[in-house]
Amino acid sequence: MRPILLQGHERALTQIRYNRDGDIIFSTAKDQHICAWFAHNGERLGTYHGHQGALWTVDVDPTSTIIASGAADNTVRLWDIKSGKCLKVWNFDTAVKRVEFNEDGSRLLAVTEKRMGFLGTIVVLAITLDAEAEQSDERVMTISCEESKATVAGWSYMSKYIIAGHEDGSVSQYDAKTGEALDNVQVHELDMLITDLQWSQDRTYFITACKDKTAKLINARNLEVLKTYVADTPLNSASITPKKDFVILGGGQAAMDVTTTAARQGKFEARFYHKIFEEEIGRVRGHFGPLNTVAANPNGKGYASGGEDGYVRVHQFDKAYFDFTYEVERQARQQQQTAI
């Protein structure tokens, strides 16, 4: 496969998101604009300007009308995808590290940093899914993380729970209506930062990436660890691929140690693991720095990765990717066919 290299940012990438149809990619970096790209040919649709600090996060609503972004300038902004206009600004006390729309796009959660005497919080905002509509200022709910600040968070199926990954390596479950803390499980090693949390397509389970060099597949209902993927490097991002039962992990040596290592030792590769068998099945090279974010295309035909080197690489999978199955999978399929 020949990846498409996107050079829209001057600084390290922080997050990449596909929209639900998988035709547009949104990327944020530590420079101050968001880029929107067409996934099929890497053409840049546009850039969104207005933030005054490093951008940490972006998310797109399910209908691909608006995007939300969070930045180090303590704001969450809402943008019209088509025109690039900023629709709404919410101000917070500290930087916003993660935003995510729920399944129907009526709610937006924002994870704020713990800093300057303010506790880390998860704030829920009500969204009107229309580029013309007036958005309300009001915060529907605020969850304070007293023990350990949340680094990532997301909505489970039916917007039933809010799941948050914490700085201390634990994952907690909140009731999405009341904000009540239901559960907290130490899934990763103690005091290892959870760097990413991405959902399966039906949002019944999710994958976390952690600095303890593992990624875990976790059930959203009871926070049971379903699978563990062990890597040999701190992980920054993990994504579940639709269509094929794989997961993609991205990581690499910490950014500040990068200059002292050769490209190969730095382990700047996207790692593919089999989702069920927890076994590594291949790697994709290309970046010159650690991978900060990976995102699988919802149509299952490709993925994009963003690195500390400022590049986004968009890959379309080859036939070999779709053909790959384990012997047991093949046998099971044959048996099924003969049974019919």
Next chain:
Amino acid sequence: MSKLANRPDWADDEDLDDTTNELPPDTQTSNRDGTKTIVSWRFDDNGRKVKTTRRIRFTTHREVVNPRVAERKMWAKFGLSSKDGKGPAADTTSIGENIIFRPSANWRKDAKEEKTDTGNLKEKLKDKQVKCRICNGEHFTARCPYKGTIAPVGEEGSGDVAPGGPADLGEGPGGLSSGKGSYVPPHLRGAQEGSGDRMGGGKYERDDLATLRVTNVSEMAEEQELRDMFERFGRVTRVFLAKDRETGLAKGFAFISFQERTDAARACEKMDGYGFKHLILRVEFAKKAA
């Protein structure tokens, strides 16, 4: 000095001589083999005129997409991209090199083999000990107690060692398997495969292996003619015809690079002695540049 800096290098495109400040219009020609040649012009950062010749084969690939997606493809660009034309802009989007990605269950094993290959050199050097060239003791030659009293071991035997005295960088008897006297840089000694992971490494070597040197080429020859002639044998990646900058006439030799060495070998065999424009071509493999 500034004059020199402004003058284009002789190796650059031959069309740089004209000094008009207008860009010629882009041209598009259809070739017989179904490809299109598109010539476009632009000024680079130093104000120099750059000619880009692209030879493109167009294949139409139809895909049925969701109407929502189709509508989005029609959207106008905005922000930093508002001035970009249709299609991907060259400054933000480029195509990376081909990556082979085959998922496999025994991926780890495959990778391990690769690793041992590159780790070879390291392992070889691991149990290497310091050895004195004078007395074979385990100390540096400079620290040898017998320094200056006895001749280095094996000096009589290796008569063809380049004169350099005991301070020369020789590796001791039998250290160099080549047996030749010429100096071999450390990174080329021993096994060839452990040559380190340079970025984009191997590009030039590969190029050299499948490159032919064609001499006794007519003055009137054109690169395109050569390309047509040699393309019969396989994919030609590069044709370089040396030309006189003043007169624009060919200097009489050219280099043809093939993608595959086998094609190059076949072309070498077939085209050596071929009559071209009243002259008999001489074709041989290019020697590696020193």
